[in-house]
Amino acid sequence: MSDTAIGSHAIPSPAPIPVREIAPWLVFGLLMLLALYFVGAEEGATSIIPGMYVHEWVHDSRHLLGFPCH
Amino acid sequence: MTVAIFWVSPATDMENRMMVRTLLIRGMLVGFLAGILVFSFAKVFGEPQVDHAIAFESAMDEAKAKADLERGIHDVEEPELVSRKLQASYGLLTGVMVYSTAFGGLFALVFSYANGRMKSTDPRVVSVLLAITGIIAVYVVPSIKYPANPPSVGNPDTIGMRTELYFIMMLVSLLGMIAATMLQGRLRQQYNAWTSTYLAGACYILIVFTTGELLPAVNEVPSNFPADLLWNFRIDSLGMQIIMWTTLGLGFGAFTEYANRNRFGYRNGANIQLNAH
Numbered sequence: 481m482s483d484t485a486i487g488s489h490a491i492p493s494p495a496p497i498p499v500r501e502i503a504p505w506l507v508f509g510l511l512m513l514l515a516l517y518f519v520g521a522e523e524g525a526t527s528i529i530p531g532m533y534v535h536e537w538v539h540d541s542r543h544l545l546g547f548p549c550h
Numbered sequence: 551m552t553v554a555i556f557w558v559s560p561a562t563d564m565e566n567r568m569m570v571r572t573l574l575i576r577g578m579l580v581g582f583l584a585g586i587l588v589f590s591f592a593k594v595f596g597e598p599q600v601d602h603a604i605a606f607e608s609a610m611d612e613a614k615a616k617a618d619l620e621r622g623i624h625d626v627e628e629p630e631l632v633s634r635k636l637q638a639s640y641g642l643l644t645g646v647m648v649y650s651t652a653f654g655g656l657f658a659l660v661f662s663y664a665n666g667r668m669k670s671t672d673p674r675v676v677s678v679l680l681a682i683t684g685i686i687a688v689y690v691v692p693s694i695k696y697p698a699n700p701p702s703v704g705n706p707d708t709i710g711m712r713t714e715l716y717f718i719m720m721l722v723s724l725l726g727m728i729a730a731t732m733l734q735g736r737l738r739q740q741y742n743a744w745t746s747t748y749l750a751g752a753c754y755i756l757i758v759f760t761t762g763e764l765l766p767a768v769n770e771v772p773s774n775f776p777a778d779l780l781w782n783f784r785i786d787s788l789g790m791q792i793i794m795w796t797t798l799g800l801g802f803g804a805f806t807e808y809a810n811r812n813r814f815g816y817r818n819g820a821n822i823q824l825n826a827h
Contacts, residue, residue: 494673494810496666501566502659505574509659512652519645519652521717524709536632539701541645544596544787546689546698548712550705 520547573658576805581654584797585647588790592646597638599700599783606775607702650794657798673810674803681799687727689791692720695762698787704770715765722761730754
């Protein structure tokens with residue numbers, strides 16, 4: 481990238497982060513989605529952990545966050 | 551007038567990787583903060599609605615049990631796995647914190663892609679634009695088709711179908727928003743900001759409207775369920791989302807701007823020579 485001269489009040493234009501550098505972090509994105517699954521759908525329509533404990537524990541937040549419940 | 555000269559050389563792979571890490575941690579922290587605000591709001595405004603709805607449910611169940619008893623049928627009461635007190639406090643806290651922190655992390659990942667790829671170079675603007683498109687795609691549009699429901703609304707037998715429909719609606723809305731954003735970028739080469747955003751927005755609305763029309767309607771509200779309770783519950787649910795996305799949009803942008811100012815030293819009017827190596 482070329483050298484850039486800008487005024488004292490200008491913000492340096494951020495260079496985009498290459499996709500190949502973001503990609504490894506998407507593993508964490510999947511973990512986030514898994515966490516959302518436990519709040520939003522576990523033991524409702526599908527279930528990984530047997531029983532209804534997770535569902536009942538996050539019951540109120542599931543309703544208030546807009547997920548279908550019972 | 552002081553003129554700062556920046557020597558911006560391309561960041562190395564390692565720096566970029568560490569940058570994504572920093573953004574991810576920042577996003578989760580802001581999400582965590584947002585969670586505390588969302589929980590406070592939900593505790594004060596949302597919980598009373600949940601309690602009213604459960605009181606309604608219990609009254610219905612009692613009436614049914616009484617009617618059944620007269621016909622000689624003994625209803626078995628379901629055992630309470632988690633007490634109402636726990637559900638309304640630590641249970642609510644867990645759900646809200648996990649939800650907010652996870653969305654904070656996802657927000658940061660999207661930001662790390664979007665920043666530098668949009669017309670705006672100010673991280674605060676990028677962050678706010680992401681939050682606005684985020685709440686529309688993830689919550690507002692799916693909820694217009696399948697709104698949030700308090701306890702006692704919803705047939706347990708249809709939970710599978712309802713969950714499926716809700717996630718289909720959310721997925722289409724999210725993909726539609728991504729497509730519209732990409733389209734906006736293309737149109738921007740030919741048209742001005744107003745026209746390209748207008749056209750891309752129209753495409754998004756067309757996509758979600760058509761999908762909404764094709765998917766079946768779900769209405770399982772009991773006929774005698776109080777309308778004001780349903781309204782209040784849904785408004786509180788929307789309020790929680792507005793608090794979360796506003797905190798993410800403004801908070802994440804502000805933190806990033808602050809971090810950049812310290813890192814690059816711009817706006818200090820100082821003559822800083824920046825060399826990334």
